[in-house]
Amino acid sequence: MPKISRTGLSVPASPIRKLVPYAEEAKRRGVHVYHLNIGQPDIPTPDGALAAIRAIDVRTIAYTHSAGIASYREGLAQFYTRRGLPLAAGQIIVTTGGSEAILMGMLATCDKGDQIIVPEPYYANYNGFAAEAGVEIVPVRSFIDDDFALPPIAEFEKLVTDRTRAILICNPNNPTGYLYSPEELRQLREIVLKHDLFLMADEVYSDFCYDGATHCSVLSLDGMDEHVIMMDSISKRFSMCGARIGALVSRNPAVIDAALRMGQARLCAPYAGQVAAEAALHTPEDYFATVHDEYKARRDFMVHALRGMEGVKCPLPRGAFYTIAELPVDDADRFAQWMLEHFEYKGSTVMVAPASGFYAAPETGRHQVRLAYVLNIDDLKGAMEALEAGLKTYPGRTC
Structure with missing residues (x-):
């Protein structure tokens, strides 16, 4: 056998x-x-997204652009810009769920055997994506007695080697629900710049912050355009898990180019999901x-x-x-x-x-x-x- x-x-x-x-x-x-x-x-799910699916009236469901439907990417760029994160459509690759965005991020930044430092506990499927990409996840431990706050930067420093390519965070965090503060992100910025690493952030839950707290995106960090990759999804924001539409976002043109070539290899993200996602962008506040x-x-x-x-x-x-x-x-x-x-x-x-x-x-x-x-x-x-x-x-x- x-x-x-x-x-x-x-x-x-x-x-x-x-x-x-x-x-x-x-x-x-x-x-x-x-x-x-x-x-x-x-x-x-927002009514507008469901209505858009029902209103699809085409004779053939065709491929879209490998980076995503142009009008959806334009709308998504405007969505982020309204939230204080200025972006252009060309800095966004529409992916098959946030999962593909994470895998693309790993593949675009790491060769087989390279390492990504991740605060743990972390989203379990990072292990699966890393195995597929041939990447080694190096955990840095956070603790329940500290509410799973970001570990001290000194602990990250101990783990950086010549194989380290990136730090990956999930903010707000899955599975802990911890929300990283602007100060914690600035600490990550310093170590990323010091060692010339990528900072990847899974920001799928950015709409869910409580007790007056606000989300600070890695895209808002100064001097980090070449270093930051943000992964997003409509699954949680619009309760559309089954639509399987996500996004890889970066102001680094080399990252976008690499992700686009990967996107071309898988042709395109789901058409109907993109139609629904574009309509969801108009959901009332x-x-x-x-x-x-x-x-x-x-x-x-x-x-x-x-x-x-x-x-x-x-x-x-x-x-x-x-x-x-x-x-x-x-x-x-x-x-x-x-x-x-x-x-x-x-x-x-x-x-x-x-x-x-x-x-x-x-x-x-x-x-x-x-x-x-x-x-x-x-x-x-x-x-x-x-x-x-x-x-x-x-x-x-x-x-």
Whole structure:
């Protein structure tokens, strides 16, 4: 039998999705599963985007430009410019989701064996993208007791080698919900300029900042045009995960040229998704205000509930719609599977994402889980009751 490649074997399973078979089996048994494992918003997609899809009237769905539909790139450039980030359409490559933007960013900046420093815990799929690109992720640890703040720059300095090509952050952070401050970004700017690195930022959750905080984009950093690559997506901003439209953004023409040639190799991003994304750019501002307030209410409810559970530690995230919680369990992977296989409370159970997959060394996140507050508060109430009951019943509870 032919052998699978080392690359094929090295791509890890998603900690967000690997428990899906157990959830499906629980549902077959008639158990209701509260999905806190995945960042799939239940907020309605803007009406304008849905109307644009329904109004598509073409005889043939053709390829678009490899960089994206021109009018969409123009509209997206204006969207960013209105937000204080002056850009031209030629500085944007439309991608197949934010995922392709991240992979393109890695491939455009790194050769096989090169290194990217990433604060951990980090978005689990960075591991998969890095494996595909032949890149080594070098983690720099942040801690729950510090609310997962940016590690000291001295810790980054220790990790820079002649193979280091970039620092990658997610801001606001998935999975922790931490929002990096302007001062923290300025510290990153200094080390990037000192060592002539790229600074890549996954800013998919930039619309979700709470408690009066505002998002500071890496594109706003002075003197960084040649160094910065920003990755974005419509998935969360407009609740359009399935449209699979993202963007790679850079003022560095060599980066854009490399990404465009990669885009030509895959031809184009999805046509219908781009049509919907362009229409979504005209979404009224009150949509964002309503969504913001809803997520903040969900955050406040869930964090309050988690902090009320004996033995649970949970920071208050200031962005995105996730939090990492430390649980009084022997093994979070085992606990998450047990909740789906062996537990139910009032006919329900909870699906969480074990945090082991959000660290370079799985053991580091052994007692932690990521929870997404993407359900309405009534459902979150049921989920928190089931989770607390499960923690009390779980045979591997540690306190």
